[in-house]
Structure formats: C-alpha cells, structure tokens
Amino acid sequence: MFSHLEPLRKTERPETAPFPGLAAASARPSVSIILPTLNEAENIDRTLREIVDHIRGHFEFEIIVADGGSTDGTCEKVARWQKNHPVSLIANGRAGGLARDVLSAAAQAKFSVVVVMDADGSHPASSIRQLIAPVASGRYDMAIGSRYVDGGTTIGWAVHRRALSRLGAAFAALFTDIKDPLSGFFAIRRPCLLAAGAHTEGFKIGLEAIHAGGDRLDICEIPISFSERLHGSSKIGASQFIAYLGQLARFSGAPMISGSFQRFMIVGIAGFFLDLLVVFFRRRSAQASWWLTSQAFVSQPSAIISDIPASPSWIARRAARSSRDSLSLR
Numbered sequence: 307m308f309s310h311l312e313p314l315r316k317t318e319r320p321e322t323a324p325f326p327g328l329a330a331a332s333a334r335p336s337v338s339i340i341l342p343t344l345n346e347a348e349n350i351d352r353t354l355r356e357i358v359d360h361i362r363g364h365f366e367f368e369i370i371v372a373d374g375g376s377t378d379g380t381c382e383k384v385a386r387w388q389k390n391h392p393v394s395l396i397a398n399g400r401a402g403g404l405a406r407d408v409l410s411a412a413a414q415a416k417f418s419v420v421v422v423m424d425a426d427g428s429h430p431a432s433s434i435r436q437l438i439a440p441v442a443s444g445r446y447d448m449a450i451g452s453r454y455v456d457g458g459t460t461i462g463w464a465v466h467r468r469a470l471s472r473l474g475a476a477f478a479a480l481f482t483d484i485k486d487p488l489s490g491f492f493a494i495r496r497p498c499l500l501a502a503g504a505h506t507e508g509f510k511i512g513l514e515a516i517h518a519g520g521d522r523l524d525i526c527e528i529p530i531s532f533s534e535r536l537h538g539s540s541k542i543g544a545s546q547f548i549a550y551l552g553q554l555a556r557f558s559g560a561p562m563i564s565g566s567f568q569r570f571m572i573v574g575i576a577g578f579f580l581d582l583l584v585v586f587f588r589r590r591s592a593q594a595s596w597w598l599t600s601q602a603f604v605s606q607p608s609a610i611i612s613d614i615p616a617s618p619s620w621i622a623r624r625a626a627r628s629s630r631d632s633l634s635l636r
Contacts (some may be wrong), residue, residue: 329491344380350425370415372410377628405511422491433528437597453486463534501519
C-alpha cells in the first residue's frame with residue numbers, strides 16, 4: 307500500500323520526528339548503509355565522516371561502498387576507512403550501472419534495514435535517523451527522503467534543474483502516488499530492495515523497489531533538504547534520461563527498449579527542448595509572463611509520455627488502487 311507521512315488532507319502536517327516505535331523495536335537498531343560511487347574522490351571522505359558522526363552511538367552499522375569503476379582514487383580512499391571503521395568496498399566495474407551496484411551491496415549486507423544514499427554530499431546525513439525510524443519500528447517497509455513534501459527543499463539548484471526534476475517525477479506519477487519517487491535517498495527493508503531483481507538496470511533503484519513492491523509496500527516520505535554537490539559533476543545526462551523513460555516503458559508493459567524506441571525518445575526529448583527554447587525567446591522578446599515558459603514543461607512532456615503504451619493490466623491495477631484510495635477517504 308502506498309501511504310505517506312505527507313497526508314492527503316492538507317490540514318495535516320507530515321511527521322518529521324523519530325517514531326516512538328523505534329525505541330520499542332530495539333534499543334540500538336542495526337542498519338547497512340549503501341553508497342554507490344563513481345569517481346567521487348573529492349567527496350567520499352566528507353560523506354563517510356558525516357555519516358559516521360551522525361549515526362555512531364545510535365545504531366550498530368556498516369557502510370558498504372559499491373563502486374562502479376572509479377579511476378580517480380575513490381577506492382583507495384575507501385580502503386583507508388576500512389582500517390578503523392565498519393566500512394567495506396565492493397568494486398563492480400562499469401558493466402552493471404548504479405542499480406546493480408546497489409543490489410550487489412544489498413545482497414551482501416548484514417542487516418535487515420538498508421539505507422541508500424549518494425556519496426556526493428547532496429543527501430543530508432543528519433536525516434538518516436529520521437529515515438531509519440519508521441522502517442526499524444516496523445511501521446513502514448520504505449521511507450523516502452523527499453524534496454517535494456511539506457518541509458522538503460532543494461538548495462543550490464538552477465531553475466532548469468528543478469524543472470527537469472519535477473518533469474521526471476511527473477512521468478513517474480503514472481505509476482505511483484509518491485511525490486518524490488526518483489529520490490536516491492531512502493531506507494528500506496532489505497528483502498524489499500532485493501525484490502527489485504538482480505538484473506535491474508538504470509540508476510533509479512528506489513523507483514524499481516517501489517514498482518516491484520506494488521500495493522504490498524508500505525511507504526512514507528520524510529522531508530529533507532537536498533543540496534547541490536560540492537565537488538565534481540553530476541553523472542546524469544541525456545542517456546540516463548532516455549534509460550529512465552525506457553524504465554517507465556517497461557513498467558507499463560511495453561516491449562524492452564529497441565533502437566527505434568530510443569530514436570523515438572531522442573526525437574521527443576529534442577522536440578521538448580526546442581519547444582522550450584522557442585518559448586523562452588518569445589518570452590524575452592515579448593516580455594510575456596513566466597507562465598508561457600511553463601507551458602513547455604506541460605505540453606511537450608505530455609506528448610512524449612502519452613506515446614508510451616500502457617498495458618491493460620497496468621490500467622486495471624491503477625483503477626483498483628484509485629478505488630481503494632477513494633474508499634479509505636470516506
């Protein structure tokens with residue numbers, strides 16, 4: 307079942323404090339923290355230090371660094387941490403992608419609660435305890451660090467980054483009611499993460515777990531402050547966005563991505579950005595209001611996503627979920 311700390315009734319506020327059930331579940335819960343990395347030598351020491359500082363004394367823990375083929379010294383820095391801290395390194399090479407890196411680490415994790423977070427410092431280590439609490443208490447199967455519930459923020463992002471993030475979340479809204487389904491910062495019961503499947507591809511492993519769990523997965527969202535990375539550049543580009551759209555196509559029951567499908571997505575995305583560019587210059591030349599530019603983020607994505615076929619079984623599942631949600635609100 308998809309549920310939220312962000313409530314359906316706007317008069318309520320999401321819970322942000324640790325759950326009372328956490329203390330009852332265990333005086334000192336155990337957690338495996340997974341950090342997927344790819345050339346994060348400039349960030350990994352700071353990230354590991356902040357994690358250890360925020361959870362030491364509160365949890366029995368291990369940190370698993372799942373490296374996807376770094377060549378900048380990331381693995382050597384992690385090796386130094388292994389000497390005096392519960393840190394381990396899994397070197398996967400470049401073949402599997404982020405999702406498989408995370409799943410390979412989860413398969414070797416010692417504890418039943420797993421936290422996945424980025425190694426670039428964008429996810430606040432100070433929020434780890436709030437994510438673990440609802441899962442360790444048994445109240446939820448998954449707790450997502452959300453930018454888009456009340457209290458959640460994104461710091462240091464340009465307007466186009468915010469718009470693209472919202473666009474990606476809007477696409478995923480066809481499959482889930484979660485407000486930030488693309489978040490890479492979440493706590494989850496280990497079996498629920500492994501249910502995504504060892505052959506999962508792409509970089510949105512949280513979304514894979516949400517889809518694999520379906521209505522059986524109890525999920526909440528915890529507000530976080532997401533920050534821009536301090537060093538290095540984002541690994542997300544056009545190819546990742548196309549892979550993400552292919553992921554959604556797979557969820558809908560469409561055939562796996564073919565060369566023609568990839569070309570279709572490239573043309574659609576190119577059209578979206580061309581439309582955005584035209585509207586932007588029209589706005590500047592005509593001194594029109596911002597709503598003109600915003601239309602580009604609505605019309606073109608709608609055209610792109612509408613061409614991704616949805617299977618009858620998906621439609622039936624969505625209708626059944628909507629019916630249950632309506633009954634729960636009566």
